[in-house]
Amino acid sequence: MFQGKRxxxxxxKEFPPDPVFDSQYRRAPHRGLNLTPSEIALAVKNALRxxxxxxxxxxxxxFLEELLTRGRIYAYRFRPSGRIWGRPIxxxxxxTPARGIQVMIDNNLDFEVALYPYELVTYGESGQVCQNWxxxxxxxxxxxxxxxxxxxxxxxxxxxxxxxxxxEAPRVISTNGMVIGKWDNPxxxxxxxxxxVANYGQMTAGGWMYIGPQGIVHGTYITLLNAGRKYLGxxxxxxxxxxxxxxxxxxGMSGAQPKAVEIAKGIGVFAEVDYSRIETRLKQGWVKKVSxxxxxxxxxxxxxxxxxxxxxxxYYGNIVDLLExxxxxxxKAELLSDQTSCHAVYEGGYTPVGLTFEEGRALLSSNPTEFxxxxxxxxxxxxxxxxxxxxxxxxxxxxxxxxxxxVFEAGExxxxxxxxxxxxxxxxxxxxxxIMGPLCFDFxxxxxxxxxxxxxxxxxxxxxxxxxxxxxxxxxxxxKDNHYWITHAEENxxxxxxxARILYADEEERIRIALSFNQxxxxxxxxxxxxxxxxxxxxxxxxxxxxxxxIKDGSNRMADMAAxxxxxxxxxxxxxxxxxxxxxxxxxxxxNSGNGIVLDGSExxxxxxxxxxxxxxxxxxxxxxxxxxENAMNTVKNWNEAHSAEGHITMPENIDDEMVNEIVQTxxxx
Ligand SMILES: NC(=O)c1ccc[n+]([C@@H]2O[C@H](COP(=O)([O-])OP(=O)(O)OC[C@H]3O[C@@H](n4cnc5c(N)ncnc54)[C@H](O)[C@@H]3O)[C@@H](O)[C@H]2O)c1
Numbered sequence: 001m002f003q004g005k006r007x008x009x010x011x012x013k014e015f016p017p018d019p020v021f022d023s024q025y026r027r028a029p030h031r032g033l034n035l036t037p038s039e040i041a042l043a044v045k046n047a048l049r050x051x052x053x054x055x056x057x058x059x060x061x062x063f064l065e066e067l068l069t070r071g072r073i074y075a076y077r078f079r080p081s082g083r084i085w086g087r088p089i090x091x092x093x094x095x096t097p098a099r100g101i102q103v104m105i106d107n108n109l110d111f112e113v114a115l116y117p118y119e120l121v122t123y124g125e126s127g128q129v130c131q132n133w134x135x136x137x138x139x140x141x142x143x144x145x146x147x148x149x150x151x152x153x154x155x156x157x158x159x160x161x162x163x164x165x166x167x168e169a170p171r172v173i174s175t176n177g178m179v180i181g182k183w184d185n186p187x188x189x190x191x192x193x194x195x196x197v198a199n200y201g202q203m204t205a206g207g208w209m210y211i212g213p214q215g216i217v218h219g220t221y222i223t224l225l226n227a228g229r230k231y232l233g234x235x236x237x238x239x240x241x242x243x244x245x246x247x248x249x250x251x252g253m254s255g256a257q258p259k260a261v262e263i264a265k266g267i268g269v270f271a272e273v274d275y276s277r278i279e280t281r282l283k284q285g286w287v288k289k290v291s292x293x294x295x296x297x298x299x300x301x302x303x304x305x306x307x308x309x310x311x312x313x314x315y316y317g318n319i320v321d322l323l324e325x326x327x328x329x330x331x332k333a334e335l336l337s338d339q340t341s342c343h344a345v346y347e348g349g350y351t352p353v354g355l356t357f358e359e360g361r362a363l364l365s366s367n368p369t370e371f372x373x374x375x376x377x378x379x380x381x382x383x384x385x386x387x388x389x390x391x392x393x394x395x396x397x398x399x400x401x402x403x404x405x406x407v408f409e410a411g412e413x414x415x416x417x418x419x420x421x422x423x424x425x426x427x428x429x430x431x432x433x434x435i436m437g438p439l440c441f442d443f444x445x446x447x448x449x450x451x452x453x454x455x456x457x458x459x460x461x462x463x464x465x466x467x468x469x470x471x472x473x474x475x476x477x478x479x480k481d482n483h484y485w486i487t488h489a490e491e492n493x494x495x496x497x498x499x500a501r502i503l504y505a506d507e508e509e510r511i512r513i514a515l516s517f518n519q520x521x522x523x524x525x526x527x528x529x530x531x532x533x534x535x536x537x538x539x540x541x542x543x544x545x546x547x548x549x550x551i552k553d554g555s556n557r558m559a560d561m562a563a564x565x566x567x568x569x570x571x572x573x574x575x576x577x578x579x580x581x582x583x584x585x586x587x588x589x590x591x592n593s594g595n596g597i598v599l600d601g602s603e604x605x606x607x608x609x610x611x612x613x614x615x616x617x618x619x620x621x622x623x624x625x626x627x628x629x630e631n632a633m634n635t636v637k638n639w640n641e642a643h644s645a646e647g648h649i650t651m652p653e654n655i656d657d658e659m660v661n662e663i664v665q666t667x668x669x670x
Contacts, residue, residue: 009141009162011051011078011134019076021118025111026276028119028126029348029361030071032368034187035194040067046196047073050134072194074119078133084117085110086498089453089528097171097575098143100453100530100598103498104208104576105129105139107451113212113497115252122210123252124584125341125349127202130157131193146171156199157206168573168604176201176580177587184581184588186346200587201580203535207594208576211449212496213256213286215534218485218504219436219447220260225481226435227335228264231395236477240266241308244301245335246326247399248319250277250287253584254339258287258312263485263492267304268312269297271319273357278314285493292316294325301331320353320378323385333389336396337431338382342406343586345375350406352378376410383407383415390428398430400536400546402585422545430549437550442624442631444506444617445478446537450517452499453598454527460499462526463517464490467503470512478504502534507617507639514599514609522601532576532596535583539565539620543583543590553627559591561623566593568619572612622649 021027035043047063048056063073086107092099107113108122108129115121120128120136130136135157142152142162151165154174176199179189192198204210228234228243243266247257250272258281261268270287272278281287288311291297297313304311315322319338326333341349351360352374364371386396398404404426407415417424425433432441440446452459464486473483486503505513513531520526533540541547544556566579576596583592595616599605618639624632636649 007145009138009145009159011137011141013052015055016077017081019079020081021076022111025118026116026274028070028116028121030069030365031190031347032365033067033071033194034191035067039191039195040064043067043073043195047075047132047134050075050138067194070119072119073132073196075132075134076118078137079118080137083111085112086451086455088455093144094146095148096528096600097148097598098146100528101172101208101576101596102140102143103453104451104530104596105136107498108205108208108210109136110497113210122202122205124202124205125251125344126200126347127205128157128199129205129208130154131196131199132157135159143172156197156201158197168608170570170574170577171598172576172578173570174206174576174578176206176578178579178581179587186587189582189587190347200582201578203541203580203583203592204594206580207535207578207592207596209449209530209532209534209594209596211451211498211500211502213253213259214494214496214500215256215447215449215502216253217256217260217263217492217494218502219534219536220256221263221485222440222478222481222504223431223435224260224264224266224335226439227395227397227431228266230434232334236480240264241310242305243267243334244269244305244332245337246270246322246333247337247339248272248322249339249341250281250314251339251341255281255286257339258314259492259494262288262310262312263488265310267301267310269301269315269322270312271315271317271322273316273318273351273360275316275357278316281314284496287312287314290314290316294322298325298329298331318351318353320382320385323382323389327385327388327392330392333394336386336389336394337399338403339399339401340403342402343582343584343589345379345402345406345586346372350375350378353381354378379407379410380412383412386428396428397434398426398428398545400431400584402545402589404428404430405545405585405589425549430546432546433549437547437624438629438631439478440504441538441547441620442550442629443478443635444538444621445482445504446506446540446617446620447502447534448505448510448513449500449502449532449534450513451530451532452527453530455499456527457499459527459529460495460501461490462520463529464501466516466520467501467505467513470509470516471503471505507614507621510613510617511610514597514613515606518599518601518605518609521599522603528601529599530575530596531599532594533616535580535592535594537620538617539623540594540616541583541590541592543585543592545585545589547590547592550629551624551627552629555623555627561620562591562593565616565619568615569593569595569612572615573608574612574616618649626650626652628652628655 086103092102153160248271471483473480542559542562548556569577574595575598625636
């Protein structure tokens, strides 16, 4: 039974000063407001629930102005002034796990990390930590007073309260945007967010596990290498020397592309319409050159083709213009993709060709319907030029940004395999369907990550060394690439924000790495570490256009796996568990689940690591095996043999596909 001091959690009594905005930081666009007058009043009342009633008359008007001018109530006044950042864990108040979680939340809001820091958007155009600054303050307060026998419940950013639980239970259980099916669409979601009752958590934004673009560099590096192997026949011991990759976006995740292409030793050209994004990546050294002159850019490309030296180039302009130039000049482009934020295609994630970024933003706020028309025209033009380039030998894949689905929804049905609907998929593969799914997820490999909560470089260095010792480069191609990655991660200077590392790893490797870290912490050789993963993993996400694109038994429209991933991780006591709607592909199109464990050396955590990480990975592999994915079936077979005393995963019986097809065909012809 919970026993503790009397406590109450409320916002401070002191009225916060007027907010100050530093103009160097990007601001989220106003994406329109679709509330009725009575709903506008409801939205204001909803926001006032957080603050003392003596402030209501003053704040009602302020919140109303925010709603009318920005489309949402962010309660800017309640943002703590100055820089928010993931400080060393010792600078926070509370028990260790709760302090670790605070580091993660603040890192997600760091000016250096977040996309629209004042609007609590971490990445992916609309992925928020929580809905408004009052929620942020309350969450922090709860975390500061929480005991080891309590769990904080967060619903779409709203901290429902601190409930008695037990030490081996999660410290935070949270959900984001769990709209009921009938209303689970973008228009309704916009209404619900404006009302202040839904949060778009993306994946690690609302899951509080974002680690900056490094999180995606490793995955992009793996994808590019394997795209080269699969589509261009490059041998597994070679890299992308002299190969040209063209894509778009230098934003939160897309900004990882130039760095990844350089690590894979290739040549990359990336279109970006927002110059501030280019500047960020240039400053970081993640993109090497920039120009708005396509003649100049392709001269550089030619030089690098000859020298075979890697290079990353930003094109300041629209991806459609870039691709049309390549087509018109018959330039050889081996690999093509796209990382505009098409999951939020009508909300500003995609700037249509013919409009500058600024013109696009202005049209979006003045006339969202007209903006939508421009987007549809541009998407169709975009699709046509990709098709022409593919006819000339290029290979395009969808980068999980809902590009193909958006083209379809814009009215271009020839992008669907059956030309009618999306149930048979699209004419181009998605990177998960062809690469990530069969090569990584089916084996249990996924984007494992950790954050050294001390913020010490020496801790990160030690964890890199430990992980490198655990990964055996001779085990398989994946581990060969992963070993190269982890042994070169430090020199690649990938850290933005907290001292974090990403490393694709399978069930066994994840467990061994976490146990080793916990042991080192116990011995006083390492500070506390948060381990977790991207939700974009073997078992975390049900998303037919992405993570579950290589599930072919018809179940990829079901979200049972993500729901069970969440429930199973909560049952096993991972420190932080989250379930969200949407993620990288947009609301109503996916459910995703994530987690984190704060390691402080405690012995009881060893069991949570073993059972939790095993479940987190094998739940996903088990489902992939049931869909008859060959690599997943082999992984499960091996797991069943190795763990026969502890558990068993159901395997499908062998099916003779041809025999069944023939029986069905013959019977239907009668
Ligand atoms: N990198 C990955 O591994 C990965 C994985 C899954 C999904 N995604 C998806 O990729 C998309 C991008 O993610 P992000 O975090 O970088 O989003 P983001 O919004 O931060 O960046 C997208 C960038 O594209 C630019 N852009 C938009 N339209 C353009 C156009 N027509 N031409 C040139 N530039 C244009 C924007 O200015 C923006 O900087 C999202 O939909 C995300 O879900 C990425």
